[in-house]
């Protein structure tokens with residue numbers, strides 16, 4: 001759209017950059033990021049780099065409450081904006097040759113190649129450098145964050161002199177003297193607790209200010225020369241929050257010195273504070289004992305398992321193949337679902353924007369991906385995260401004047417407390433409460449695990465329903481309940497009345513909570529009674545009120561044109577279309593004043609359409625079409641979360657070309673730096689939307705009455721696409737070709753499905769071939 005970059009080489013399993021362009025470095029640092037759910041990092045160089053770089057290492061769950069910066073404080077503002085912390089840099093290995101540092105910013109770089117191997121989960125970089133003195137050397141580095149030992153990572157750094165014999169000084173280090181680029185007051189957030197170093201290892205423990213998290217980072221180094229392990233001496237290099245080992249080793253022309261660096265990051269979230277150093281020493285010794293090759297093999301095996309259930313294969317379009325794998329790879333690097341205290345920041349471990357906090361993105365966009373491609377426990381942990389924050393959500397609501405256990409979940413959070421930094425735009429997006437309830441429904445619809453309701457879900461639904469019941473008010477004027485002063489998903493208009501999406505969500509939540517109460521009462525009377533007792537729900541009175549609201553809530557609508565109005569007064573706006581905008585006016589958020597954006601009819605992201613996507617079954621196809629045809633030409637998609645919803649709806653409407661066009665807008669968003677912002681980090685949560693575009697859009701997959709239903713079509717450029725889906729204990733492979741759809745069941749159980757309206761039963765290890773013909 002704006003300035004699309006196109007320097008990543010096409011390859012089906014690898015992301016490849018060839019040639020070193022310092023202008024692209026920060027973009028590449030984001031794209032080639034590594035992570036294992038527990039920790040992650042940008043693709044910074046191991047050796048010194050004095051050029052433009054955003055150094056980033058992150059440990060999941062370790063954050064800092066950075067004091068909010070606002071011009072005029074108002075009651076209800078959160079005290080802080082949480083930030084996942086830029087943590088100790090454990091990848092650093094400085095190289096000095098007879099006084100000259102190796103620094104790609106100051107030497108001549110040739111044969112530069114950076115590869116992110118997505119099949120096996122590692123980052124490899126090679127280059128030849130010519131220093132000012134004329135000395136030439138070849139470097140090859142390979143590193144990964146281990147999926148098998150998720151507190152550990154390892155690096156193999158090979159140096160080969162090409163035209164000199166001399167001692168090379170190698171300084172592997174841990175540097176905790178780092179800060180967040182986006183710190184509100186330019187503060188540093190870490191204090192040193194201890195550091196220690198030995199001949200081949202070093203440890204540094206840091207503590208965060210205010211939150212008091214401790215993280216111990218350790219490293220152990222081994223060396224080999226042309227493949228044979230060699231002993232070495234070292235002297236320690238220490239400064240504040242920094243510990244390193246200086247090692248000198250003679251290396252002759254064409255010999256290869258390999259520096260192996262085994263590292264670990266342990267946080268006080270997972271280990272008792274007093275025991276961190278000891279525990280870190282053990283992890284470092286354990287992985288060093290395993291050795292690099294074994295760790296690498298285990299890494300490949302762990303990734304093979306992820307690909308087994310999560311891969312999408314696209315035939316006939318290598319660039320699309322690369323893109324979809326990149327999206328799936330990054331999502332799996334960000335969240336592995338083993339720890340219900342963790343969640344998915346919009347930038348994952350690839351940058352600092354959005355503070356690494358949890359947004360509605362998780363429930364609205366990421367849940368479908370993890371439901372289909374991972375064990376149900378992974379999504380369950382995402383739901384439990386919110387369950388564990390229920391008390392805080394109730395406190396958040398109390399701060400705003402709500403009572404009686406009403407829960408308002410935060411729009412931006414680390415630990416359940418609201419920590420957004422904008423009132424009208426972010427805070428007023430109370431629709432997030434609806435997405436959280438919808439995710440419970442979605443999880444149960446997909447897995448059939450109704451027990452989740454009585455164990456956890458219903459309590460959350462009651463809190464959310466109570467919030468909506470108090471948030472609406474009776475309008476004597478309209479003779480209806482109304483909801484005033486909200487911001488819908490479209491952030492380009494704030495503090496609106498009766499946002500159709502929010503009202504729809506509210507009514508749905510109230511109804512779902514009512515139905516869930518009935519269900520739990522039927523399924524588990526004991527748990528039902530306990531819950532009523534715990535929440536002090538006045539079943540007759542409160543539920544009756546919920547039902548009154550459901551029956552009498554106001555939904556803005558234009559009866560003449562048959563469209564739902566995004567909010568009251570939307571039609572008063574000058575109705576122009578995105579096509580009427582001059583290219584130089586876009587993106588609006590960079591070119592127009594905020595005032596002008598707020599007054600315009602332009603929509604940032606799916607809003608009414610987001611509701612039609614969630615509740616597709618409740619609307620006839622013509623209603624969806626009318627609204628799509630109305631809103632799509634007014635939407636600028638300046639949130640990366642927008643195109644996927646449009647792709648899915650366009651596919652549902654049979655507008656296959658449009659569906660593909662929207663899919664293209666997110667599939668390579670980061671790889672081609674489509675929005676000119678990849679250097680800040682990758683759009684991790686919208687990557688789940690790309691997956692949705694393929695599976696829910698092109699394959700038309702839905703869960704209806706506990707059954708998987710497919711209405712696929714094949715994008716014209718592709719010769720076929722296939723994907724794996726885990727559903728209720730069964731693993732299916734679905735392959736969509738031009739005229740045929742092939743589905744195989746590789747598991748022990750049997751499953752009923754439908755393809756283009758035709759029902760099939762797939763027993764264990766069987767397959768079917770269906771005609772691929774899209775009916776509307």
Ligand code: BGC
Nearest residue numbers: 346354359360361491639641
């Ligand atoms: C979008 C929000 C989203 C946030 C984080 C914003 O630009 O408008 O819907 O939650 O980014 O991804």
